[in-house]
Amino acid sequence: MSERLKIGFLPLVDAALPILAQEHGFAAEQGLTLEFVRDLSWATVLDRLLYGHSDAAHMLAPLAIATTLGIGRPARALSVPFVLGLNGNAITVSNALADRIQPEGGLGNAVDVGARLKAAISEHGRKPRFGVVHRHSSHNYMLRYWLAACGVQPERDVDIVTVAPPFAADALEAGEIDGICVGEPWSSVAVERGAGRIVLTTAQIWRRGVEKVLAVPTARLEEKRGAIERLIIAMRKAGEHFVDPANWDTNAAILARPEYVGADPALILRAISDRLRLVRGGELVHFPDFMFQYREAANFPWVSQAAWLYAQMVRWEGQGFDPDAARAAMGVFRPDVYRAALTGRNSPLPGASSKVEGGIGVPLGVGAAQGRLVMSPDRFFDGKTFDPERLEEYLASLP
Amino acid sequence: MRIAIVDESAARAAIIQEGLVDIDDCETVVITDRKGLIAAIAAFGPDIVLMDLGNPSRDVLEEYFVVSRALAKPIAMFVDESDEESIAASVDAGVSAYVVDGFAKNRIKPLLDLAVRRFNAFSRLENDLAEARGQLAERTNIDKAKRLLMNSRGLTEPEAYKEMRSQAMRSSKRIADVAEALLMAEEMLGGGR
Numbered sequence: 001m002s003e004r005l006k007i008g009f010l011p012l013v014d015a016a017l018p019i020l021a022q023e024h025g026f027a028a029e030q031g032l033t034l035e036f037v038r039d040l041s042w043a044t045v046l047d048r049l050l051y052g053h054s055d056a057a058h059m060l061a062p063l064a065i066a067t068t069l070g071i072g073r074p075a076r077a078l079s080v081p082f083v084l085g086l087n088g089n090a091i092t093v094s095n096a097l098a099d100r101i102q103p104e105g106g107l108g109n110a111v112d113v114g115a116r117l118k119a120a121i122s123e124h125g126r127k128p129r130f131g132v133v134h135r136h137s138s139h140n141y142m143l144r145y146w147l148a149a150c151g152v153q154p155e156r157d158v159d160i161v162t163v164a165p166p167f168a169a170d171a172l173e174a175g176e177i178d179g180i181c182v183g184e185p186w187s188s189v190a191v192e193r194g195a196g197r198i199v200l201t202t203a204q205i206w207r208r209g210v211e212k213v214l215a216v217p218t219a220r221l222e223e224k225r226g227a228i229e230r231l232i233i234a235m236r237k238a239g240e241h242f243v244d245p246a247n248w249d250t251n252a253a254i255l256a257r258p259e260y261v262g263a264d265p266a267l268i269l270r271a272i273s274d275r276l277r278l279v280r281g282g283e284l285v286h287f288p289d290f291m292f293q294y295r296e297a298a299n300f301p302w303v304s305q306a307a308w309l310y311a312q313m314v315r316w317e318g319q320g321f322d323p324d325a326a327r328a329a330m331g332v333f334r335p336d337v338y339r340a341a342l343t344g345r346n347s348p349l350p351g352a353s354s355k356v357e358g359g360i361g362v363p364l365g366v367g368a369a370q371g372r373l374v375m376s377p378d379r380f381f382d383g384k385t386f387d388p389e390r391l392e393e394y395l396a397s398l399p
Numbered sequence: 400m401r402i403a404i405v406d407e408s409a410a411r412a413a414i415i416q417e418g419l420v421d422i423d424d425c426e427t428v429v430i431t432d433r434k435g436l437i438a439a440i441a442a443f444g445p446d447i448v449l450m451d452l453g454n455p456s457r458d459v460l461e462e463y464f465v466v467s468r469a470l471a472k473p474i475a476m477f478v479d480e481s482d483e484e485s486i487a488a489s490v491d492a493g494v495s496a497y498v499v500d501g502f503a504k505n506r507i508k509p510l511l512d513l514a515v516r517r518f519n520a521f522s523r524l525e526n527d528l529a530e531a532r533g534q535l536a537e538r539t540n541i542d543k544a545k546r547l548l549m550n551s552r553g554l555t556e557p558e559a560y561k562e563m564r565s566q567a568m569r570s571s572k573r574i575a576d577v578a579e580a581l582l583m584a585e586e587m588l589g590g591g592r
Contacts, residue, residue: 040455043476043495047452051490072465073476134458135465162462164455167433174434 002033003227008045008057009036011261012165013184013271014085014212015058016251017293020238021231023254029237030230038259041164042134049217050076055224056231058084059215062136062309065329071136071319077218080306081337082232083299084212087203088271088291089139090187091146093179094172097128098197098279105197107278107285110204110381114150121157124178131163131171131180138211139181141312142202148399149382154316172196183211184271184291185263191280192267198278201290206358208292208378210305221337229341232299236347239294248272289376296375297348301333304354307388311395321392330388339369348373357386400506403445405430407454411521415449418517422510437463447507448474448497449514452490464497474499485511492518537575544578547585 009015021027022034037054039045042063049057050067064078093101100123101116102108121128132140144154154160163171168182169190180190181202190196202209214235221228241247249265252272256265270276274290277283292298310329314321335353342349348371355366358380365374380386386394402419404427406412412429419427430439436456440448440463450457464474474497485508489496492515498507541563548559567577 040453041457043457043461044452047490047495051487053490072461135462162459164458166455 002028002031004033004035005056005224005227005231006035006037006054008048008054009038010040010042010045010058010165011038011263012058012186012212013255013261013268014088014291014293015260016242016255016272017084017235017238017299018056018058018214018231019255019260020242020251021234024238024241026234026237026241027231030234032227032230032234034231036259040166049078049215055220056214056216056228058212060134060137061210061213061305062138062141062313063134064213064215065306065309065332066136066313068332069325069328071313071317078215078332079218079221079334079337080213080215080301080332081221081228081334081341082214082235083210083301083305084214084235084293086211086292086298087201087206087209087289088211088293089142089181089183089202090198090276090290091143091179091181091200091202092168092172092187092190092196092198094175094177094196095194097124097178098199102197102199105279105282107201107204107276107287108199110146110200111150113199114146114152117147118150118152118157121152127157127159128178129159129161129176131161131168131177131182133165133182134162135317136313138202138209138309139183141309141316142205142209143181144316145312146200146205146381149384151399169193169195185261185267188267188270188277189263191277192264194280198276201276201287203287203290203292204381206378206380207289207376208357210302210309213301221334225337229337232338232341233345236294236299236342236345239299242272243294245273297350297373300338300350301335302350302353302355302357303330303333303335304357304386304388306330306333307354307391308357308386311386311391314395315398321395326391343370347371354388357388358383359385400425400446400502401444402427402447402449402510403430403440403443404428405436405440405448405450405454405456405460407431407433408451411451411518414521414524415514415517418513419510436460441467445474446499446502447510450495450497451518452493452495457495460497482508485515488512488515491515493522494518537578540578540582541574544581547581 007018027034037048045057048054064080067076068078100120101113147154165182165186168180168186171177172190172195187198252265252269255261255268256263271291274288275284275286278285307330310326313319339349349369351367351369358378360375360378363374363376404412404415409431416427416429419425428443433456476497489511494514496511545559548554563574563577567574
């Protein structure tokens, strides 16, 4: 008999893997029937997960960590046995601001766009206001990381506010914000409406930045361990399907449906194919690995990714470094579960569970416990590296 | 006490608000518009905010509660661990509650219970309405199918009804389903009589 799992999600392209696992029968192969609960705010996705309306959820990685640490609400332990993908977000700004910070059009580079933004701030009527999707989001951390490295102090020089992804275009159009860091298809929707231009992608800030994860309450993971492991197998198959160009159109059409993302399939195809239209009426621009959902063990929950997110939480949310909290944050990512699920299957498994983030400059073969694993460059745009063993040193070195 | 009800469904908000009128010393405001939500909340200065779980502005509102210096006292989701059961009930009903810091605890639970009851009542109303609409549509279909049989086969009304009923019994279907099938067949055969 098939076991049912309910999965909460927000309408974003990076909710793709569980959805496609169900739609293409990979879940059924594993004896699972997936049901989906669509919501419009992360707070509600989280509440449903904590109070049993869902078994697992598509979630912002930092929100899973903040929930476990009890930031802003009583602590509830969540586990992340699978990363749903890396990057896939864009920074889209109003046409007026785009003219100043990326006047030649096209995709800028993070250093130049940042420098021009810094110069433009004093001439901007008021502090430029940027939207992010949540306080505890990689969008917030990546945006701040980029700004700070370019000499723009996020707390002093700009305002950063929360905007729900589906309303990114509205907020830009109404002039409520001057720019937003948001996942697809919502930048593309803003571009299509002429509300703004894409000037950067988060993959240009950190080439392999951790993005959404599958979060499961730790107690429920223990209860449903078998089903969650089979879900991981099904999602790996969905990932293989997702990145094959032969399937792009089909998958865009599935994700576009109103019960999933509810957007134009042509816009969803852009993210899936790494080909974005940056300005209305412009050409499609190919930016490889804009989204990174499968290759190079992209779904492996590296403990060092959790540590980097914790470092950003300390840096930007005034948490104060606490070694116990750091350990708890790192414990949220569960490579042990990922390994248990995929051992003996056709998926490469890294030998280590933690790595120096941003440390790979040229493709590098890394130790694998199973299969062969060559990792591509994973640089931060400012050339810094993050060693989770030296978290405090890293924090002290940041601007 | 001051209670803000944030809900994009004006009908549901009205039902919640109506439930609160009997409470002494209670001032309420209903906010249905996403635009200007934060300004409206700030202007009202609530002790309690009730918000429907499906509201897309929840993250925006929570962020405001965290960072706002305009609020005299911080507001947080009603998350006292001892009240897990109430919170679970409110999530089930589809309402989230945010309470200003220091608000008398014994006053919160009855309010939340009331909101939950009202939300549940609203869901029941909606279901009843959907059911009533469905029944009405079925009745209309049966009447149409009956007329179709009367016209095409020269039957009287009771005969036409009897015909559909026996067909329904033979195929163990509901009369409404037989009527629908008849109408669909007629449409596909291009009847138009």
